[in-house]
Amino acid sequence: MGRHWAADDYVSGILSGDRVVLGRAITLVESTRAEHRELANSILEKCLPHSGNSFRIGVTGPPGVGKSSFIEAFGEKLVREQARNVAVLAIDPSSSVSGGSILGDKTRMEKLGNLANAFIRPSPAGKTLGGVANCTHETILLCEAAGFDTIIIETVGVGQSETAVSGMVDFFLLLHLPGAGDELQGIKRGIVELADLVAVNKADGERLELAKSARRDLAQALHFYPEKPSGWLPKAVTCSSLTLDGLSDVWSLMLDYQQITKANGWFNENRKRQRMSWFSSQLSQALERFFYENDQVKAALQPIRLSVENGELSPTQAVGHLMDLFQTAIAESKK
Numbered sequence: 001m002g003r004h005w006a007a008d009d010y011v012s013g014i015l016s017g018d019r020v021v022l023g024r025a026i027t028l029v030e031s032t033r034a035e036h037r038e039l040a041n042s043i044l045e046k047c048l049p050h051s052g053n054s055f056r057i058g059v060t061g062p063p064g065v066g067k068s069s070f071i072e073a074f075g076e077k078l079v080r081e082q083a084r085n086v087a088v089l090a091i092d093p094s095s096s097v098s099g100g101s102i103l104g105d106k107t108r109m110e111k112l113g114n115l116a117n118a119f120i121r122p123s124p125a126g127k128t129l130g131g132v133a134n135c136t137h138e139t140i141l142l143c144e145a146a147g148f149d150t151i152i153i154e155t156v157g158v159g160q161s162e163t164a165v166s167g168m169v170d171f172f173l174l175l176h177l178p179g180a181g182d183e184l185q186g187i188k189r190g191i192v193e194l195a196d197l198v199a200v201n202k203a204d205g206e207r208l209e210l211a212k213s214a215r216r217d218l219a220q221a222l223h224f225y226p227e228k229p230s231g232w233l234p235k236a237v238t239c240s241s242l243t244l245d246g247l248s249d250v251w252s253l254m255l256d257y258q259q260i261t262k263a264n265g266w267f268n269e270n271r272k273r274q275r276m277s278w279f280s281s282q283l284s285q286a287l288e289r290f291f292y293e294n295d296q297v298k299a300a301l302q303p304i305r306l307s308v309e310n311g312e313l314s315p316t317q318a319v320g321h322l323m324d325l326f327q328t329a330i331a332e333s334k335k
Contacts, residue, residue: 007042014047014146019119022146026121029138044138047145052271054087054144055258056151058165060191061175066201067154069241070175072109077247078150079117087119087148088112089139091155091165119148137168137278166194167277170267171254175201176218178238179210193225196234197253203238203246211238230266232257296329297322 010028013021028040061067071088078084088109113120121139140151153169155161166172174195192198198218203211218236228234235253239246261267291297304321307313313321 007039007046010039010043011046011145014043014142015050017147019146022119022142023121025142026139029142030135040138044141047142050145051141052144054140054149054151055171055254056140056153056169057254058153058155058162058169058172059175060155060162060165060172061201062177065175065177066241067175068109070199070201070239071152071154072112073241073244074247074250075109075112075118075150075152076115077244078251079112079115082251083117084150085117085148086112086150086152087143087146088121088152088154089136089143090120090122091136091153091161119143119146136165140168162191162194167274170261170270171196171257173250173254174198176214178202178207178214192222196228196230196232196257197250198222198234198236199246199250200236200238202240202242204240204243208238214238230257230261230270231264232260232266291326294326294329296325300325 010025028036075086155165200211200214215236304318308318
């Protein structure tokens with residue numbers, strides 16, 4: 001497969017469930033090269049009517065909580081016992097020092113990845129979450145067009161990645177460690193508020209009692225959080241990726257959530273809000289690129305930055321100068 005492939009060739013492969021073609025289409029989506037983006041946009045446009053029919057699940061939790069092990073065990077269970085087609089998209093922030101990927105060569109989840117009805121794709125975030133959020137939105141659409149009815153989006157749980165993920169999923173799962181002392185210690189209140197379900201993972205062996213205690217504390221704490229607009233009351237459960245205990249409960253609660261929110265209209269309303277949020281984000285980024293790529297703005301930007309840094313111009317004045325330059329340049333280009 002080379003660059004002579006047209007959008008229709010990719011779309012045909014995606015709709016037939018070809019994972020190799022799907023992977024290459026996602027690579028086009030993630031590319032910053034103009035010709036790749038043009039082809040990717042054409043593929044997305046043709047795949048859009050075939051998308052939207054999955055259950056989108058976000059998974060987060062602190063380092064060491066066992067996200068990858070949970071997702072692999074949970075995904076396997078869904079494929080084998082529920083006949084689901086599972087795609088796992090891992091938001092993988094790159095190292096700001098080396099530029100490398102924290103998640104390495106993605107040798108994780110080998111058992112799940114080898115199943116015919118599963119697909120695993122890491123997405124390097126680079127320097128901005130905005131970039132990865134857009135790529136992940138688009139990757140979700142491609143995976144849905146390829147027939148995946150369950151999309152699991154994993155975040156390593158750093159910075160604002162949880163908020164970004166919660167803005168593109170239907171259900172948000174927070175994994176928690178047993179026996180961490182104060183059960184909410186180290187977890188930002190905002191992240192707990194995002195969660196539709198908190199699962200105390202690694203509830204096995206000598207940690208089982210600690211996990212049960214943590215679940216009770218979390219269940220009580222969740223009652224004090226504001227009511228969610230979805231009408232769903234978040235729950236707390238225990239589970240183990242090792243023994244597989246509790247995984248059926250997690251899936252059952254997800255299905256309950258889906259049934260309740262589809263019945264009360266929240267499910268579709270939330271999807272609409274997410275699409276509009278994505279639209280606004282795309283529009284803002286396009287306008288920003290348009291501004292910074294202007295030749296006059298490029299030429300003036302560094303001197304104006306230095307003037308602000310040296311206290312010779314206020315930030316407000318500096319922005320005013322740049323906007324005047326930009327507007328003049330646009331007006332002259334129309335003559």
